[in-house]
Amino acid sequence: MRTQVGIVGAGPAGLLLSQLLSLQGIESVVLERRSRDYVERRVRAGVLEHGTVQTLREAGVAKRLDEEGLVHDGLNVRFAGHTHRLDLADLVGRGVTVYGQQEVVKDLIAARLDAGGDLRFEIAETALHDLDGQRPRITFVEKDAAGELDCDFVVGADGFHGISRQHVPGRTEYEHTYPYAWLGILADAPPALPEVVYARHPRGFALHSMRSPAVARLYLQVAPDEDLAEWPDERIWAELRRRLGDDEGFRLTEGTVLDKGITPMRSFVSAPMQHGRLLLAGDAAHIVPPTGAKGMNLAVADVRLLSRALGAFYLGGRTDLLAAYTETALRRVWRATHFSWWMTSMLHRAPDENPFTERLATAQLDWVVSSRSMATALAENYTGLPYEQDWSYR
Template sequence: MKTLQTQVAIIGAGPSGLLLGQLLARKGISNIIVERVTGDYVLGRIRAGILEQGFVDLVREAGVAERMDSEGHAHEGVELVVNGARTRINLKELTGGDVVVCYGQVEITQDLMDARQAAKLDTYYEASDVQPHDVKGDKPFITFTHDGEEYRLDCDFIAGCDGFHGVSRQTIPEDVRTEHERVYPFGWLGLLSDTPPCHDELIYAKSERGFALASQRSETRSRYYLQVPLTDKIEDWSDEAFWDELKKRLPDEIAANVVTGPSIEKSIAPLRSFVCEPMQYGNLFLVGDAAHIVPPTGAKGLNLAASDVATLYKILTRVYETGDRRFIEQYSEIALRRVWHGERFSWWMTNMMHNFGDEVSNNGVDGLMFTRFMESEFDYYLNSENGRRVIAEQYVGLPYEELKEY
């Protein structure tokens, strides 16, 4: 068995693992990333494209913002449409200057990969049998197999950035962790196309036919979504059927601007809210989807992962600067506080923007009563400045929390 040594072992080479590795390296903290799949496979996962202000600032601190700053589109507002009535949430005005940036997760991941390669930092792609060990002890380590050879990676800390199905969360004993989950009775059918966006800002639309989202990846690439039953399959939806249904769910003046074209990628994603508590076990820290999943309504998934990274990065930097390991005890509490805010906002937006039909909702509220509650929510939040400010502050992202000093 070949033995490796580093300060921080990172499981997972998605954007959160790569961002953490880049930030730590710039502070002189050594790290090695171990990833189950190929780099091309990681880049092939079509995901989020809206970055909160805090995430944007973190990418700049990591020194990988050049392409984001030149190609990303700052959005100062977002539109919510209810049965054809349009309300613009002026993010910049309502938050005192904060905006969101439209820049795809694939692009961020590529930038981080390029920076890691340029810095000659070690990443082991296509690693199998990855397993953390002794995470409660003073000398944690990871074992894995790469190119037919067995490895042992000794480290001080392990960052589990390996997603919902990864090994990191499963390393925490079942009697220690508590998992909360809400599975929604519908999914999102997404279509990516090389067509110009139908609007210069995102549009969240609710109609009697269901939810729709009009978003973008660039000036020439668009991403659209439709609420569909969980029983639907990709083969049920031709490109023509998708475009036709999308136009029916958008306001007429917006639908008239939709440029159709062949899909580059089409998929159906189920929606769930999921949180694992705690997010830390000894010297193992869960980051991003390994600890929490949100429905995409509100664009919080990637952004919550970034706030986890920011917290863990600050903690590990303080530990290595001061030698005081008490800082690691703050991770789960700080991370979960922001996670639950993001989960609540995503759950709330999902409840308001989607059609639940006759499903009996939480606490025994029947479908019609639940619909009336959501109509009341819209009436207040969209028609009062204070209500719109609440949406704006949550959408651009709450501030990152500072550490408690000892």
């Protein structure tokens, strides 16, 4: 086979890139090791930045998002028994939209297939070759038959555990592992509040969010080595009630638990994000803890840069945007990495926390909710920083 851009990974990054390239008349093939059913059902983040929503609209895949997405103009911060609402729209003139990552994936898959896009699922033994030359290759096995894809560029959008990053020689990897994890549940229960609640409690962090007006998404801080079997539904609900309770009489809505799991937390950045004709995007190059809701949004920002850089190459003969990809992308990545670390550190109880560090965290939170400057800084990062200038392709 022959195409212009070979994309490894059919998550939001790979699928969105394929869609944005198609709108410019640039061909691509997407290879995914999992089944279509698996990637469409995989529960992940659901808070979309303002710019992510705009990008999905530009890509022509936002019809269902605009109909079903929950627009949030504020968020709630809860500590010391009180709830404080930050008005995002008032602070920075924009908000966020709650719409599950798996729904974004469904929309992108449908759009690509409707347009005749080449998406291949359940691909095995994927390997990358000749990345230093002008004709890189991807070899793979599809339905027990060997295949080979010749292309101009390879984009590794295959996640943290994928093969692509290993093909960047001399890379530097920065990593921080947090001393806690999240126990998350999906519940068949209407959210108790219309906006997200971030809660710091002496027993640990808790988050009240949602996926729809009928489905709540809730999290508890737990130890990294926590055994999920030790958390029956009754214990989870009891702990959520404790940590999310406040002096204003908040009442948690409970229901059937549809899904639950434990997610470890790490910060990870790999640089550079490219080598020869290989370009990395999304979790293949960076991971952030979910506290700041940046994971998928960073992937979209990477892809937005890549789509314009590849468009400039094919439509205008330019190579400068591709050459600057790592530097440009990492500016946002490191800002989001710091914001995610800050939110995580401020809201979680450290295993060795003492009265002094607890009071420091409370003072930090009090500053956020009482100072317009601090609240604005949080809102600016949470709703998404402006994109780099959108360059002309020609």
